[in-house]
Amino acid sequence: MSGNSIAAPVLRHSALLLGILLGLVGVHHFATHGFTQVNLDEAALGPQTTATFGKADGKRVHCLYLKHLEGCLQDHAEHGAGRPVTLWLGNSQLHAINQFHPGEETAAPELHRRLFDDGRYLLTASQPNANLQEHYLLFAYLMTKVPVRQLVLPLVFDDLRETGIRPDIGGALDDPDTQALLSRSATGNRLLREHASRDNLGNEVAALEETVQESVETYLSTALADIWPAWDRRNRVRGELFNEAYKTRNRVFGIKASSIRRMIPGRYAANMEALDDILALARSQGVSVALYIAPLRDDVAPPYDIAAYSEFKRNAALIGGVSFHDLEGIVPASLWGAKDSTTGAAEAEIDFMHFQAGGHRIFADAVEAIILELPGGTADR
Amino acid sequence: MIFNSLSYLLLLAIVVALYWNLPYRARLCLIFGSSLLFYGFWRVEFLPLLLLSTTIDYVVARMMEGRPDRQRKRLLLISLVSNLGLLIYFKYLIFIAENVTGFAHLLGFEPDPIVLKIILPLGISFYTFQTISYTIDVYRGFIRPEKDFIAYGCYVTFFPQLIAGPVLRAAEVLYQFKDRAPFSWGDVFVGLRRVLYGLLLKVVVADNIAPLVDSGYATSAASLSALDVYTLAFLFGFQIYFDFSAYSHIAIGSARMIGIRFPENFNFPYLASSPRDFWRRWHISLSSWIRDYLYLPLAGVKVQDRSVGGLATATTDRQNNRALFASWCIMGLWHGANWTFLVWGIYHAVAILCYRIVAPLIRFVPRTLQWIVGVAITLPVMMLGWIPFRAESVHDALLMWGRLFDPSAYLWLGLRENVYLVTALLTLLVFVMFAAHRWVIPRLSAHPAILAAGDMATIAVTTFLALVFLQATNQFIYFQF
Numbered sequence: 001m002s003g004n005s006i007a008a009p010v011l012r013h014s015a016l017l018l019g020i021l022l023g024l025v026g027v028h029h030f031a032t033h034g035f036t037q038v039n040l041d042e043a044a045l046g047p048q049t050t051a052t053f054g055k056a057d058g059k060r061v062h063c064l065y066l067k068h069l070e071g072c073l074q075d076h077a078e079h080g081a082g083r084p085v086t087l088w089l090g091n092s093q094l095h096a097i098n099q100f101h102p103g104e105e106t107a108a109p110e111l112h113r114r115l116f117d118d119g120r121y122l123l124t125a126s127q128p129n130a131n132l133q134e135h136y137l138l139f140a141y142l143m144t145k146v147p148v149r150q151l152v153l154p155l156v157f158d159d160l161r162e163t164g165i166r167p168d169i170g171g172a173l174d175d176p177d178t179q180a181l182l183s184r185s186a187t188g189n190r191l192l193r194e195h196a197s198r199d200n201l202g203n204e205v206a207a208l209e210e211t212v213q214e215s216v217e218t219y220l221s222t223a224l225a226d227i228w229p230a231w232d233r234r235n236r237v238r239g240e241l242f243n244e245a246y247k248t249r250n251r252v253f254g255i256k257a258s259s260i261r262r263m264i265p266g267r268y269a270a271n272m273e274a275l276d277d278i279l280a281l282a283r284s285q286g287v288s289v290a291l292y293i294a295p296l297r298d299d300v301a302p303p304y305d306i307a308a309y310s311e312f313k314r315n316a317a318l319i320g321g322v323s324f325h326d327l328e329g330i331v332p333a334s335l336w337g338a339k340d341s342t343t344g345a346a347e348a349e350i351d352f353m354h355f356q357a358g359g360h361r362i363f364a365d366a367v368e369a370i371i372l373e374l375p376g377g378t379a380d381r
Numbered sequence: 382m383i384f385n386s387l388s389y390l391l392l393l394a395i396v397v398a399l400y401w402n403l404p405y406r407a408r409l410c411l412i413f414g415s416s417l418l419f420y421g422f423w424r425v426e427f428l429p430l431l432l433l434s435t436t437i438d439y440v441v442a443r444m445m446e447g448r449p450d451r452q453r454k455r456l457l458l459i460s461l462v463s464n465l466g467l468l469i470y471f472k473y474l475i476f477i478a479e480n481v482t483g484f485a486h487l488l489g490f491e492p493d494p495i496v497l498k499i500i501l502p503l504g505i506s507f508y509t510f511q512t513i514s515y516t517i518d519v520y521r522g523f524i525r526p527e528k529d530f531i532a533y534g535c536y537v538t539f540f541p542q543l544i545a546g547p548v549l550r551a552a553e554v555l556y557q558f559k560d561r562a563p564f565s566w567g568d569v570f571v572g573l574r575r576v577l578y579g580l581l582l583k584v585v586v587a588d589n590i591a592p593l594v595d596s597g598y599a600t601s602a603a604s605l606s607a608l609d610v611y612t613l614a615f616l617f618g619f620q621i622y623f624d625f626s627a628y629s630h631i632a633i634g635s636a637r638m639i640g641i642r643f644p645e646n647f648n649f650p651y652l653a654s655s656p657r658d659f660w661r662r663w664h665i666s667l668s669s670w671i672r673d674y675l676y677l678p679l680a681g682v683k684v685q686d687r688s689v690g691g692l693a694t695a696t697t698d699r700q701n702n703r704a705l706f707a708s709w710c711i712m713g714l715w716h717g718a719n720w721t722f723l724v725w726g727i728y729h730a731v732a733i734l735c736y737r738i739v740a741p742l743i744r745f746v747p748r749t750l751q752w753i754v755g756v757a758i759t760l761p762v763m764m765l766g767w768i769p770f771r772a773e774s775v776h777d778a779l780l781m782w783g784r785l786f787d788p789s790a791y792l793w794l795g796l797r798e799n800v801y802l803v804t805a806l807l808t809l810l811v812f813v814m815f816a817a818h819r820w821v822i823p824r825l826s827a828h829p830a831i832l833a834a835g836d837m838a839t840i841a842v843t844t845f846l847a848l849v850f851l852q853a854t855n856q857f858i859y860f861q862f
Contacts, residue, residue: 011829013570015837020577022837023844030849161797164596194599213382213422217853220387237849249802266604266795 476718575634654755
């Protein structure tokens with residue numbers, strides 16, 4: 001055997017072992033030093049926009065995901081029992097403040113305080129890019145938990161590009177009372193079906209459920225995390241890798257916050273169907289509904305196909321049996337802001353969705369007027 | 382037990398470490414015992430069924446030895462009836478009952494609904510085919526019946542291939558269990574490399590395509606454009622390819638770590654230049670099984686002992702075509718008790734038949750051009766074939782296919798931009814992988830240092846990503862078959 005033919009396998013095997021070692025070092029480094037400071041929820045908004053879920057007189061009245069909602073419901077039981085609930089659902093516009101300064105708050109807690117004095121109880125739930133199917137789920141879920149009498153719902157053209165239910169609120173689909181309400185509609189049945197068949201994204205051993213392996217795997221994973229803490233932090237590395245992939249995509253294709261987002265017909269239709277189901281559920285439960293076109297900055301062209309957006313607004317105005325309001329232009333240009341580049345570049349980009357605290361005060365006034373005009377909402381109705 | 386888990390990696394490490402330090406008999410007992418443990422990690426109560434199937438064919442094959450043809454035939458029949466009986470009971474009874482009830486309704490009867498609660502035992506389609514092939518091979522005189530039950534048990538239950546193949550022939554592996562192979566670092570390292578690549582393909586690629594596929598196929602067909610249908614067909618084609626080939630990589634690698642060599646199960650199937658070529662490259666062990674134990678006997682062809690290759694011979698007479706369609710119907714239904722799989726099987730039979738008709742007409746075309754045009758046509762044809770395989774119902778599949786014939790459905794797009802982007806990148810990736818395998822790596826072999834550096838970087842990235850994404854959140858798609 002020649003020297004070369006012996007050396008080749010040795011070289012190959014050494015490369016394998018060194019490669020594995022480098023891979024392990026990489027996991028350790030990125031999980032313990034690289035990506036540990038990033039809050040992924042905040043990262044989605046960018047550093048110039050801050051998520052805040054202010055309290056009203058110590059009460060939790062504005063919640064993000066299902067686990068937070070439990071706290072809101074607890075505080076309602078403690079401080080608002082007997083009061084009818086006005087439910088305000090929305091996207092990150094409700095919980096984000098652009099160019100945030102300490103002490104500032106969003107419209108929701110401010111509005112809660114004003115309405116509380118009037119014998120009402122405002123409960124707000126918002127998720128980034130929340131779609132109408134998610135609003136439908138949360139509306140049905142909260143209907144079974146608190147006496148909802150009024151519903152305030154934004155129509156955000158951008159969010160109609162989203163579909164399905166995110167895992168953070170998907171747990172509501174396991175609630176039997178919610179299931180009963182949802183099963184009355186085609187959308188509800190679809191959501192229940194998808195939930196039953198989908199893999200559990202939050203559960204790292206979902207594929208092992210109901211097997212002997214499940215407990216062994218959980219034990220091993222916990223034991224490994226005890227010895228090697230980086231193991232438990234891998235989800236952050238995963239999140240950051242996706243974030244980098246997103247930025248790379250935007251850089252390569254020149255996608256910015258101001259790039260035109262086309263309407264996606266299937267998702268649009270599924271969301272409008274969910275809206276019909278929300279209204280049907282509200283009617284059947286005696287809930288008054290107010291719909292509004294979400295505020296949008298008007299100093300620059302919106303990132304939408306103008307024809308499609310105009311048609312969407314026209315159709316929204318024609319929806320019967322609800323109180324409809326166009327809040328598109330209520331926040332002046334000076335109260336909007338900028339956000340970090342979606343491509344990782346140095347220069348900031350225009351933020352179309354989130355405004356500054358001053359904008360939230362105007363927003364609160366407008367929504368207060370809508371709520372006061374809407375039937376229901378007070379105990380003496 | 383599923384491969385993409387810490388428990389499997391631990392089991393594999395323990396088995397490999399012990400195996401090479403044990404004497405012959407103890408090695409067999411280790412493999413058999415660890416295979417039963419591997420299977421029992423899913424559901425202990427199905428272990429007796431696995432052992433029953435194993436024992437029936439062991440006994441039947443032993444009894445065949447030295448008996449006259451007539452008795453051998455009866456014994457073969459016992460094996461077939463018991464194996465297929467188990468398969469029909471566990472896999473098809475609910476489907477049959479539902480369809481009988483449905484048919485009775487069509488005829489105006491009102492039968493009481495039949496409620497059956499039968500759990501499909503994991504891997505039953507694979508180990509049943511494996512035991513059947515063993516008995517048939519003994520019957521045909523290709524192999525002698527195995528006297529050592531533990532060695533035979535290792536062949537049927539060997540954990541790397543137990544749940545989703547490759548479907549092995551006894552002649553390919555039984556002798557390897559009985560060989561006292563000397564320890565080889567080469568085997569361990571080659572196997573480890575395959576396991577790592579398999580994990581990468583599964584947990585990084587296939588599992589991250591899955592949500593896009595699920596979301597796409599959950600969309601109403603009326604909301605999909607023709608390009609969306611192509612995209613979703615391609616995307617699922619990639620998901621199932623990376624998922625299943627990942628399983629095969631891990632199975633082949635795990636076996637190799639203890640010196641057992643499996644035949645390859647995939648060979649760049651999406652680079653196939655014809656439907657027939659595709660089935661010589663995709664799930665090779667199953668397609669060759671169907672060819673040798675079903676198609677060729679049905680076509681009246683004398684069977685040779687071969688284990689690789691596709692389903693076809695180049696004839697177009699009526700008997701061959703009947704055999705082709707019958708084989709593909711069974712191949713389809715083997716994948717699942719649903720009409721969608723039957724449609725999938727018929728689709729492929731039609732594709733192969735069309736190729737048989739066209740092939741003689743294009744013989745004069747230069748080979749390179751034949752290959753390029755062949756790949757350009759075969760790739761979308763094979764991908765579109767995945768639609769019934771993934772769709773919830775035949776109705777959904779037909780609706781999706783129907784969009785392709787609507788000219789107005791070519792004028793818009795109905796999916797998120799990322800779906801098109803990911804699909805395009807995966808298509809590119811398949812071609813890049815092929816080019817690297819076919820041209821780049823062979824050329825670099827003259828420069829071992831460069832090759833080793835590239836290899837090390839690849840392994841480092843593979844290890845990093847495989848560990849970061851390692852989660853037992855998704856089973857392998859082929860587990861359900």
